[in-house]
Amino acid sequence: MTIYTTWRSPLCELLLVGERTSAGAAVSAIAMAGGRRTAVSPHWTPDADAFAPVVAQLSEYLAGERREFDLEFAVSGTAFQHRVWQALDAIPYGVTVTYSDIAERIGSPRSVRAVGAANGANPLMIVRPCHRVIGRDGSLHGYAGGLEHKRLLLDLERGERLSAALAAAGSGSDAG
Structure with a gap:
């Protein structure tokens, strides 16, 4: 099941998309509002709690406190x-x-x-x-x-x- 949330970051609004895991979410997309943004599908389920670790790491990065990310990804591509x-x-x-x-x-x-x-x-x-x-x-x-x-x-x-x-x-x- 695809889950998502939006987060008003210090930079801009971000759309976070992924799959629920036991640790939270495996991230499949992070998109910025105003850019080429993934549209929210009516089949997705909102789940802000699952993205709490993602938001925490993004917050640290945007505050200049984090240089690398330790997140699980679920990304497809060639x-x-x-x-x-x-x-x-x-x-x-x-x-x-x-x-x-x-x-x-x-x-x-x-x-x-x-x-x-x-x-x-x-x-x-x-x-x-x-x-x-x-x-x-x-x-x-x-x-x-x-x-x-x-x-x-x-x-x-x-x-x-x-x-x-x-x-x-x-x-x-x-x-x-």
């Missing part, structure tokens, strides 16, 4: 997507890499566009750090949660408090 996602999991906190770097790491150096597509199909935003993948020129490219959220997550990992980054982003948007 063999190629799983190779890319494993490479994403290996990117250290606070480090950015390029799509070309990922293609090299998985032994498929000519598959940069396919790596981009697999990165974009990552269903586990934040916990599987697709936000750490940038363009070869250092610019930010595609993020299912929007480029501003990608920038905020990267700033957080560079040591900026999320509340300060959100305040700066808000004041910057008002200035225009």
